[in-house]
Each structure stands twice: as structure tokens, then as C-alpha cells.
Amino acid sequence: MSWTRRAWLRSISVTALAVASRDLAAHIGTGPVDPLVAAPDIWVLDSTGQRRRLPELLRGKATAVQTMFTGCSSVCPLQGAMFGAVQEGLDRNSGRRPKRLLSLSIDPLGDTPQSMQEWLRKMNAGPKWAGAIPVSDARDVRSALAGSPPDANLDRHTTQVYFFNAAAQLCWRSPSLPEPADVINVLDHLANT
Incomplete structure (x- = not known):
């Protein structure tokens, strides 16, 4: 098949538009959250296995939260590896407040405290990295974190990191799969404010 100049330019334009749209969509809902959003009271x-309110779990620390589920075999292990790299850098810079990582399950029907413990163990989580599972439907928490209605499909959850200040307020959303150094920088900033 021979390509005409017009067909070739159309193909390039469609490809460029698709890439630009994907990149734009990947950065919508990132950066500072204004106004600040209180952690969902779930x-x-x-x-x-201890039952707690999410705001209570977040209060008093600068916290980076990732959404995941223990049975995920696609992006969740990548997210775990990224938090593993972040964990290594948490102690390098101190702050006025402690820093913490939280893996928050979006599958309350499939995940248990035991499966969360096993997942954290596989990811080599240390004392500053915790896991939690919503007691009921996770759609509300996913919606609050993302700032929009969530996708109903568990496998298509976001790979963003959500940052909470010591008052348990959502104040920053990262782009998808952020660099560990970027997560550490935001946590350092929050720990000093």
C-alpha cells in the first residue's frame, strides 16, 4: 500500500492528538488541592485488624496514600516498588512532623488484614509504611481522593499518590506513577509546614 502525503500527515496528526490527549488526561487532577479536602470519614x-477511622489514621503525620489491592498483578506491584524506594528516602530528611506511607485497599470484599500484611511483607514495608482496608464500599474514598467519580473497574484504578497534611486534609495529588524523589519532596514539605 502506498501512502500519499495527505494520508501520512493524517496518520501523524491522529497519533499526535492521541498522545497529547493521553498526556493531558494523565495530568488532570494533579498538583495542589484547593480548597483542602478532609479525609473521608470512613x-x-x-x-x-484494628478498626479505625481513616482521619484518625492520617492525623498527626504527613502521609502519602496509594490505592491498591492485594490481588492486583498489574500496576499494584509497581506502586509497591515505588513506595519501597520512597521508604528508603524517608529518614534522610527530618521534619517537624513524622512522615508515613499508607497503602489503601480499594477491594474491601477481597482484601483482609492478613492479605494486607502479606502484601506489605512482600513489598518489604517497614514501620513507617502501613496498610488499611475500608470496612465498606471503597467507591466513596476513591471518589474523594480523585476528586471525581471513580471507575467501577478495580483493575483500572489510579496510580496517583495522594498527600495528606498532619490535619488529615488532602492537599496534593501526584501524576500517575510519580518518581520516588518527587514523593519524598512533597512529604518533606508537608512535614515542615
């Missing part, structure tokens, strides 16, 4: 089970 019950969660931590990885030890």
Missing part, C-alpha cells in the same frame, strides 16, 4: 481495618 471506617478502615488496619493490617493488624
Whole structure:
């Protein structure tokens, strides 16, 4: 098949538009959250099985939150590896407030405290990295974090990181799969404000 100049230019234009649209969509809902959003007041089970309110779990620390589920075999292991790299850098810079990582399950029907413990163990999570599972439907928390209605399909969840200040307020959303250094920088900033 021979390509005419017009067909070739049309193909290039369609490809460029698709890439630009994907990149634009990837950055919508990133950066500072204004006004700040209170953490959803939901019950969660931590990885030890203790029932707690999510704001209580977040309060008093600068916290980076990722959404995941323990049965995920696509992006969740990548997110875990990224938090593993972040964990290594948490102690390099101190702040006025402690820093913490939280893996928040979006599959309350499939995840248990035991499966969360196992997932954290596989990711080599240390004492500053916790896990929690919503007691009921995770759609509300996903919606609050993303700032929009979530996709109903668990496998298509976001790979953003959500940052909470010590008052348990959402104040920053990262782009998809952020660099560990960027996560550390935002946490350092929040720990000093």
C-alpha cells in the first residue's frame, strides 16, 4: 500500500492528538488541592485488624496514600516498588512532623488484614509504611481522593499518590506513577509546614 502525503500527515496528526490527549488526561487532577479536602470519614481495618477511622489514621503525620489491592498483578506491584524506594528516602530528611506511607485497599470484599500484611511483607514495608482496608464500599474514598467519580473497574484504578497534611486534609495529588524523589519532596514539605 502506498501512502500519499495527505494520508501520512493524517496518520501523524491522529497519533499526535492521541498522545497529547493521553498526556493531558494523565495530568488532570494533579498538583495542589484547593480548597483542602478532609479525609473521608470512613471506617478502615488496619493490617493488624484494628478498626479505625481513616482521619484518625492520617492525623498527626504527613502521609502519602496509594490505592491498591492485594490481588492486583498489574500496576499494584509497581506502586509497591515505588513506595519501597520512597521508604528508603524517608529518614534522610527530618521534619517537624513524622512522615508515613499508607497503602489503601480499594477491594474491601477481597482484601483482609492478613492479605494486607502479606502484601506489605512482600513489598518489604517497614514501620513507617502501613496498610488499611475500608470496612465498606471503597467507591466513596476513591471518589474523594480523585476528586471525581471513580471507575467501577478495580483493575483500572489510579496510580496517583495522594498527600495528606498532619490535619488529615488532602492537599496534593501526584501524576500517575510519580518518581520516588518527587514523593519524598512533597512529604518533606508537608512535614515542615
